[in-house]
Amino acid sequence: MAKSSNSDTPTHVAIIMDGNGRWAQMRGRPRLVGHHAGAKRVKEIVRACPDLGVKYLTIFAFSTENWTRTQTEVAGLMKLFKRYIRRETQSLHDERVRVRFIGDRVRLEPALVDLMDNLELLTAENTGVHLTIALNYGGRDEVARATRRLAHDVALGKLDPREVSDETMPKYLDTYFLPDPDLVIRTSGEARISNFLLWQSAYAEYEFIDTLWPDFSETEFQKVLSRFGQRERRFGAVPV
């Protein structure tokens, strides 16, 4: 399992990008307008990472529970994801960003999955910021899918059940290629994790901030990161 140090800068920042709907509603606009404004923010925050020393950025774009929203909103979001990936693929690659997706792709439309695969493949050798996008992602769903794969390996005789430990599980999770998040930020004032990175965030620091995601700026990002530097992470030990 990847260990995080007590450094001033979090290596891996995960963000629950919340508040797009309220941002639009406050302006008397449809919720999708907020989602479009939110997508613009992603660009700015990804670009800020290299200078701020953040090597891994993971963003929550769509949860397994978000399918329960209206058909209009869900369809609009899927269209937005396709458009965003299509438009940003080249510039992400030019900026050496390595992009990967987590979540269950089975329920996503093939055209979207193709764009996701293409972006992952194109940026696979990039050595810049590691951007992970959680799309149709739910922490419980991820653990259930991981357990299914693990059980399959046991059934095939590839894995001895007596050897299953807390170091085995992460290898089966969608995030097998990521270190655990050091810092999880949620915008929009809600103080809950809404099924995000349940296993991985066991020792993450949390920041719940009031700003709605479309208003989250690089300056505020920087402030949140500097507060992280003042925290003492103990990981269950007594500091000597």
Ligand code: IPE
């Ligand atoms: C977060 O913003 C984006 C998604 C969940 C897709 P919301 O759409 O949840 O915005 P609020 O919370 O309703 O304001």
Ligand code: IPE
């Ligand atoms: C979490 O936000 C999911 C994403 C940001 C993609 P939600 O708005 O869906 O979460 P709840 O419903 O407030 O818990």
Ligand code: MG
């Ligand atoms: Mg919300």
